[in-house]
Amino acid sequence: MSEGEGAHFYREGALDTSHKAILYLEGLNVSFDGFKAINDLNLYIDAGELRCIIGPNGAGKTTMMDIITGKTKPDSGKAFFGQTIDLLKLSEPEIANAGIGRKFQKPTVFESHSVAENLELAMKGDKRVWFSLRAKLDHEQKALIEETLETIGLTAQYHQQAGALSHGQKQWLEIGMLLVQKPYLLLVDEPVAGMTHQEMERTAELLKSLAGKHSVVVVEHDMEFVRSIANKVTVLHQGSVLAEGSMDEVQQNPRVVEVYLGV
């Protein structure tokens, strides 16, 4: 953050990435009815990084996202957002408001609202009940909506009902909803599932343009897509990290080849 130059001061509840990393997962364990979904998982994401996470089905990718966003509480371990924010103590909305946005595997938008209204609802701001009753969009917020629609390429769909969008457009709208939340960290679960090749390319551009300003974690099955965006790839297997490195390094790792890429 901006006061990170030289000495920095501890501030309760404020994101502190002075030690470079924005997300710390350490020694996490989760089991469901005896099945170990997450097994001593250690993972660090740097501020501004674009990280891809791959792994076979059941490797624990979605469970990991659930822990970070507060949906699932681990049996043991630590999850910190920056130096100071203990994610395990917060509820889903508190984590969202602290600056972690999540895109679901299945595109989830507010279907009976218009595209613009979807962004209005997702926008960072006071989210208490009584405030919402009186809330009106100001110029700045309207500009942000238009700017975001430009970014995700849905300007022409401003008034359209979100339920009537194509599958790919819903995925982009959901990414747009993350953007107006102004998160520091974006968790993106399978952004190109069910997309055409062309849509995939646009999505890759979109995610790459987001890195730097935000930290982005992408979980994806599509290897070609991962190769097109990732600098650094983490391979999960049976709930823990199997390998980490560039796409080439990872693909040459014999253990990875064995469990995942060994086709």
Added chain:
Amino acid sequence: MFSQILKNDRGGQIMLVVLAAVLIVVPILNLAVAETSALHIPTYLVTLMGKYLTYALLAVAVDLVWGYLGILSLGHGAFFALGGYAMGMYLMRQIGDRGVYGNPELPDFMVFLNWKELPWFWQGFDQFWFALLMVLFVPGLLAFVFGWLAFRSRVTGVYLSIITQAMTYALMWAFLRNEMGFGGNNGLTDFKDILGFSLQADQTRVALFICSGLALALGYLLCRYVMNSKLGRITVAIRDAESRTRFVGYKVENYKVWIFTLSAILAGVAGALYVPQVGIINPSEFSPLNSIEIVIWVAVGGRATLYGAVLGAILVNYAKTVFTGLMPESWLFMLGALFVLVTLYLPQGLAGLWQPLKTKLGHKPEVAA
């Protein structure tokens, strides 16, 4: 201001215009037209219409939580009955020493039970303002506490419906007990007057009818205002994608509790207007069947439209009046058949018939800008 609230709500505009016309014409035809004239509306009809209007307000309250928030409450009759009891207690205290036993302080049933003094929870109900406050407060508090417990533990769907049903059922049994101090099985009745006006007088009946209409109009506008706001859009978002709403940072529980409480208060107001018109409130109002009937009104009229709820409540109750007169035993079967038919062939209710028309007229969905 009204035009702002009712923008894009053609159904609501029509409904309110019709309501206003009825509220003006009916009193004139009752009070100013001679009884011998063919145009005269007898007082019992005015009261019947007044009753329908309170049902319509109750239906609007249910539509708010079911249509917009996605919570199927099968216990809204409880809030209606509690509002009714609060009003009934005031009306009991108004009887004074004109009861059968002539006790100036105690209602008849308490004298009959050999009670020597007024229970603490009957204190204050001799004041109209206090009773009105309780009409709002008691259903509101119950809904708040119930909602806070249920929504915080994330009870949803059919489980929530079942516990709302259990709530009203439990209250029915509680109010049936004489020891509760609400008149037991007989409930509260034999009311004499309200604010000094005789409940038997035509003028009082007409005034209650007008009050019911105004309460419906104001309740409608309030619900529409809330649903037009960002709060309303969040409510619908919770209905459509609850966990998505959580992950964009809304405390869903709080939203649910407040909308549920608002709805319960409206139901309480409806109950309070219902009781002086029908002249009695007893535990049967808590019966689960009543709450299910309300849901059918809303389903018939069309969910998430508000005016559909008004339409459904009035039409179904009119049918009930007609058919229970003609064939009393058949009514429940007809109600059941109606629900099945609407679910199968008219999932958006009567208001749904109007939707294609609206698209043809070039209606645009509401936008954030």
